[in-house]
Amino acid sequence: MDYKIHTPVMVNEVLQILNIKEDGVYVDATVGCGGHAMEILKRLGERGRIIGLDRDDAALDCAKELLNDYRVALVKSKFSELKEVLLEKGIEKIDGILFDLGVSMLQLRDFSRGFSFYSDELLDMRMDRETSMTAWEVVNRYPQHKLEQIFRDYGDEPFARKVAREIVRYRHKKTIDTCKELAELIRKSIPRRGKTHPATQIFQAIRIEVNKEFEELKEGLSQAIELLSKDGRICVISYHSGEDRMVKNFFREEEAKGMLRIITKKPLLPTLEEVTRNPSSRSARLRGGQKLCLN
Known part of the structure; x- marks a missing residue:
């Protein structure tokens, strides 16, 4: 399997929203081949950590090759198991989480x-x-x-x-x-x-x-908000109008409850340069938020 076929989408925008702290704990809930996680890792210090989740064994095998680092833990898991996985690792709060939704080129090309x-x-x-x-x-x-x-x-x-x-x-x-x-x-x-x-x-x-992607996304977003530390960041990339609508509505509900500040009033889109370089990014929509208070 060619593991070099996946190009992470909107990397700079993701990093800007997540606002990486050197000693922070970050979750890539769809680690795939590890492209986003690798860029986060470059910005972490010795005490920083990344938990990379995926329910695809092939994706995890791919990520292991790129993310061979003591600061990274890779776990086979779906979104609805997020809290359970982190508690098993002794992690009660996180500083940021990324969801990159949809099917990957790794899956499409196999x-x-x-x-x-x-x-x-x-x-x-x-x-x-x-x-x-x-x-x-x-x-x-x-x-x-x-x-x-x-x-x-x-x-x-x-x-x-x-x-x-x-x-x-x-x-x-x-x-x-x-x-x-x-x-x-x-x-x-x-x-x-x-x-x-x-x-x-x-x-x-x-x-x-x-x-069961919509059900998983709904549960994953709910658990993510609960797990975020005060001022922690959530970042979601969707490629489907239904997914983006679900994320938008969830963010608005959390903002109304005083739990979240929406960073992206409108979804961020990939630049023309990125779409030209990576056509699979053309339908990407990125939304981000910041946790306002502890649960």
Whole structure:
């Protein structure tokens, strides 16, 4: 596996929001191949610490190569286990946390993972391959009304009903087994032309359902606010309007309670230079906040 394929998004903006303290304790809740964590590590002193979390074993293996440092601890974990993981390590409060949401290039480019439109492999899309639910189960077992709901709610897909209907109709003949097979069915169902693949929003919705990403994000944000020290920082990069909306609303609710100061009144976007250098950053939206008081 080529571990050099991932380029961390909006690194300078993340570092500015997190406002790294030399002796601080920081969590990268989606450590991936360690790009963001490495930049944080460069700014830490001998007493600083990074806890890198990911539910993807391949990502953790990748991060181990880059983050071979006594100040870094890598743990297989999902967002909802954040507090539990930190307490096991004797950490009650943190100075900053980063969530970099969505699917990584590491996952997309490994066709065996079943995330890519172009993969002839079985539909999978699990970030943690030890879990049982796969994209194949969603596509071939969910009733039409449920498929339509997730395509609409998780994918913002205007043709949700039509695609759900075509999937169910196709299933009467045979199961939909591969990513390429599903992508082609969607392409024929959606009257859309443009730069993005017609299956983008449907694949996104299925991935979110398989990994329960919205439920995990909601719980992870809640635990993060609880764990932050006074003046600690939270930084979230999202790539999907539903995720960004959830983060925005959560920040506003915490601000109304007097728990958080929103640093980014509007989400920060990648620069044109970054998008040119790293096209996968084009849909990134970054929001940040500062903890105002202890719980």
